[in-house]
Amino acid sequence: MDAGSELAPGGGPDGSELPLGRVVNAAKAFITGTDQSVLAVKDVSFEFRKGELVSLLGPSGCGKTTLLKMMGGLVPATSGLLELAGNKITGPFPGVGVVFQSPTLMPWRSVVGNVLYPMEVLGKNRAEAKARAHELLRLVGLAGFENAYPKQLSGGMQQRVSLCRAIIHEPSILLMDEPFGALDELTRLEMNDLLLDIRRVTGATVIFVTHSISEAIYLSDQVLVFSKRPAVIALRLEIDISYPRTSKIRYLDKFTEFERRAGMALGVVK
Amino acid sequence: MRNNLFRILNPCAGLAIILLAWHFYIVLLKVPPVVLPSPGAVGVALISNSHMLLSESWVTFLECIYGFFLAMAIGIPIAVVMTYSRPLNSMFYPLLVASQSIPKVALAPILLVWFGTGLESKLAMVFVIAFFPIVVDTATGLRTTSPELLELARSLQSSRLQTFFKIQLPSALPFMFSGAKIAVTLAVIGAVIGEYIGANEGLGTLLLSANSQMNTALAWAALVVLSLLGMILYAAVVLAERIFMPWGHDGEAKH
Numbered sequence: 001m002d003a004g005s006e007l008a009p010g011g012g013p014d015g016s017e018l019p020l021g022r023v024v025n026a027a028k029a030f031i032t033g034t035d036q037s038v039l040a041v042k043d044v045s046f047e048f049r050k051g052e053l054v055s056l057l058g059p060s061g062c063g064k065t066t067l068l069k070m071m072g073g074l075v076p077a078t079s080g081l082l083e084l085a086g087n088k089i090t091g092p093f094p095g096v097g098v099v100f101q102s103p104t105l106m107p108w109r110s111v112v113g114n115v116l117y118p119m120e121v122l123g124k125n126r127a128e129a130k131a132r133a134h135e136l137l138r139l140v141g142l143a144g145f146e147n148a149y150p151k152q153l154s155g156g157m158q159q160r161v162s163l164c165r166a167i168i169h170e171p172s173i174l175l176m177d178e179p180f181g182a183l184d185e186l187t188r189l190e191m192n193d194l195l196l197d198i199r200r201v202t203g204a205t206v207i208f209v210t211h212s213i214s215e216a217i218y219l220s221d222q223v224l225v226f227s228k229r230p231a232v233i234a235l236r237l238e239i240d241i242s243y244p245r246t247s248k249i250r251y252l253d254k255f256t257e258f259e260r261r262a263g264m265a266l267g268v269v270k
Numbered sequence: 271m272r273n274n275l276f277r278i279l280n281p282c283a284g285l286a287i288i289l290l291a292w293h294f295y296i297v298l299l300k301v302p303p304v305v306l307p308s309p310g311a312v313g314v315a316l317i318s319n320s321h322m323l324l325s326e327s328w329v330t331f332l333e334c335i336y337g338f339f340l341a342m343a344i345g346i347p348i349a350v351v352m353t354y355s356r357p358l359n360s361m362f363y364p365l366l367v368a369s370q371s372i373p374k375v376a377l378a379p380i381l382l383v384w385f386g387t388g389l390e391s392k393l394a395m396v397f398v399i400a401f402f403p404i405v406v407d408t409a410t411g412l413r414t415t416s417p418e419l420l421e422l423a424r425s426l427q428s429s430r431l432q433t434f435f436k437i438q439l440p441s442a443l444p445f446m447f448s449g450a451k452i453a454v455t456l457a458v459i460g461a462v463i464g465e466y467i468g469a470n471e472g473l474g475t476l477l478l479s480a481n482s483q484m485n486t487a488l489a490w491a492a493l494v495v496l497s498l499l500g501m502i503l504y505a506a507v508v509l510a511e512r513i514f515m516p517w518g519h520d521g522e523a524k525h
Contacts (some may be wrong), residue, residue: 025438072425073425074421074424074425092424092425092426092427093425094294094425094426094427096425098421098422098425100418100421102417102418104418104422106419106437106440106441107517107518108440108443108515108517109517117422117436118422118426119431120425120436121426121427121436122426138362143421146300149517150517151517169426
C-alpha cells in the first residue's frame with residue numbers, strides 16, 4: 001500500500017545493485033461492454049534502479065499512460081506484479097509524484113500555494129514545507145513568482161510549478177506523463193535540461209512517458225519502446241551516454257544510432 | 271484612456287437621445303400624462319417621492335436578499351448531494367428539471383395561501399425562482415473538476431472531505447458565481463411577483479397602487495428604482511466574485 005513512502009531520494013543509477021522497482025508480466029484489460037474487453041497493456045516486464053530515468057516511448061494511445069498509472073497505483077493491474085522497494089503496489093500511495101501533460105495547477109492558489117498542496121494533504125510541517133517550496137521554485141528559475149497566480153505565467157513556467165509540486169514531498173518515484181508534449185520545441189529543450197538538473201540535485205527516480213524519440217534518448221538511462229496497443233515492449237535501449245548531458249550529444253553517432261533503432265522498432269524508420 | 275471615457279460617455283449619450291425622443295414624442299403628439307408621463311415628470315416624481323421610494327425599496331431589497339440567500343443556502347447543499355450520491359441524483363434530478371416546466375408565476379397564489387401577505391410569501395417566491403440556476407450551476411461546477419487534479423488528490427490519499435474543500439469546491443466557485451448572477455436577477459422578479467399577488471409594502475405594491483390611482487409618473491418612478499435595485503444587487507454579486515475569486519480577473523498580462 002505505502003510502497004516506499006518512507007524512502008528518501010538520493011543515490012544514482014550506479015548506487016545499489018538491487019532494483020528499486022519491478023514490473024513483472026503486467027497486463028491491463030478494460031471492460032468495454034458485456035463480456036468484451038480491450039487489452040491496453042500486455043505482458044510488460046522491466047526493472048529499474050534507484051535514481052534511474054526510464055522513458056516509456058510509444059505511439060499515442062498505445063497504453064503507456066495506463067502503465068504509468070498502474071505504477072502509481074491509480075489503475076489496478078488485471079494481472080502481473082508491480083513492485084516498488086519490495087512492496088507490492090496495490091493502490092494509490094503518497095510516495096509517488098505526478099506530472100501531467102497539462103500543468104493542471106489550481107487557478108485559485110498562488111504558485112507557492114500550488115507547490116505546497118501535497119504537503120498540506122500529507123499534513124507536513126508548514127514552515128519546513130514553505131522553505132522547501134521556495135527552494136524548489138528557485139531551482140526551476142521561478143524565484144520572484146511565488147505569489148503570482150498560475151494564469152499570469154506562461155505554459156512552460158506553469159509546467160515548472162507542476163514539477164515542483166510533484167517533487168516537494170520527496171516521492172520515491174516521479175511519474176511524468178508527456179509533461180512537455182504541449183510545449184513549443186524551444187521550451188521543451190529547455191525543460192529537458194531542467195529535468196536533468198533537478199534529477200541530479202534531488203536524485204529522483206523518474207518514469208517518463210513520451211512519444212518523442214529524441215527526448216526519450218536525450219533524457220534516459222533506459223528507453224522502453226512500445227508497440228501499438230496493446231502495449232508490449234518492442235525494444236529496450238540502455239543509453240550509455242554519460243551524464244551530465246548537453247545538447248552536443250544530440251550530434252553523436254551513438255545518439256543517431258539509438259534514434260534509428262528506436263525509429264525502426266516504432267515502424268517510422270524503414 | 272480615451273477608449274474608457276467613450277465606454278462611459280457613449281451609453282450616456284444613447285440614454286440622452288432616447289429621453290429626448292421620448293420627451294418630443296409626448297410634446298408633439300400631445301400624449302396624455304396618464305398614458306405616458308414625460309421623462310421630466312418621472313424625474314419630478316422620483317425626487318418628490320424619494321423618501322417613500324427609498325423606504326419601499328428597502329422592503330423589496332430585503333425580500334430579494336433574504337430569498338437569494340435562502341436559495342443559496344438550500345441550493346448549494348442540494349447540488350453537492352446530487353453530485354455525490356448517484357441514487358439520489360437519479361431519483362430526484364430528473365424531477366427537479368421537470369419541475370422547472372411549472373411557470374413560477376402560477377405558484378404565487380398558492381404561496382400566498384401558505385405563507386400570507388407578509389415577508390414569508392415573498393421569500394418563498396424569490397426562493398422558488400432563484401433556486402434552480404444555483405443548483406444547476408453548482409452541480410455543473412462540481413462535475414467539471416479537472417480529473418487530473420482529482421487523480422493527484424487520490425495519489426496523495428487525500429480524504430473525501432479534503433478533496434472536496436481543497437479542490438472541488440474552489441473549482442466550482444466560478445460556476446456558482448455565474449449561477450448567483452442569474453439568481454439575483456431572478457430574485458427581483460420573484461419579489462415583484464410576490465408583491466403583485468398580495469402585499470402591503472414594497473416597490474411592486476407601490477407600482478400597482480400608483481397605477482390604480484392613475485399616478486403614472488409615480489409608477490414609472492417605481493419602475494426606475496426597481497431597475498436600479500436590480501443593478502445594485504447584480505453589482506454586489508460581481509463585487510463578491512472579485513473578493514472571493516481574486517485569481518479570476520481578466521486583463522492581467524502574461525509575463
